[in-house]
Structure formats: C-alpha cells, structure tokens
Amino acid sequence: METQADWWKPFFSGLWGNILRQFWTPEQTQADAEFVEQLLRLSPPASILDVPCGEGRIAHIFAARGYHVTGVDGTASFLDNARRYAQAQQVHSLGTSRYA
Secondary structure, three states: OOOHHHOHHHHHHOHHHHHHHHHOOHHHHHHHHHHHHHHOOOOOOOEEEEOOOOOOOOHHHHHHOOOEEEEEEOOHHHHHHHHHHHHHOOOOOEEEEEOO
C-alpha cells in the first residue's frame, strides 16, 4: 500500500511522464548538456551522477560523449525507458539504478 509519502509514484508514471517526454526539444537537451559540461568544466572520461535522471535525457548525451554516467531515479518506468534507449543507442557506459 502506498503512503502519503509515495504520492509522486503514480504522478510521474502517468500523464506527467508523457508530458515530460515532449517538453524538451533535442536542441534544448543538447544545449542543457553543453551548459552543464562548461559550467562544471567536465571532460571525458569523467564520472557523472545524474539524480534524478528520469529517462536519461541528459545522461544519454554524456554517455555518448564518453563519460561514465550513473543515473538514479525513483520512478521505475523512467529507468526502464532509460535502459532501453541506452541499449538501442549502444551507449554502454550508462548505468541506471533505483534508489529505495
């Protein structure tokens, strides 16, 4: 049984999850990744922890650029989608985990 503290589970796996998938353009996602990379002065093969990673919008870009990325999120369906996308794109450095 879900408690009041778990209000977010159905929220993020339902309609809101669908809205998030359409919210950012690929160009905006690239720009966001570049901003973070420059702000933090990152370069591959640095390790990156993306929390909450959602479906890996930014994490996938960093993994494709050669970073070692771990994405953590509390929404299992987001992590499942992130794993499927990483496999389809053959981005093997993306690891996803679910926190308790």
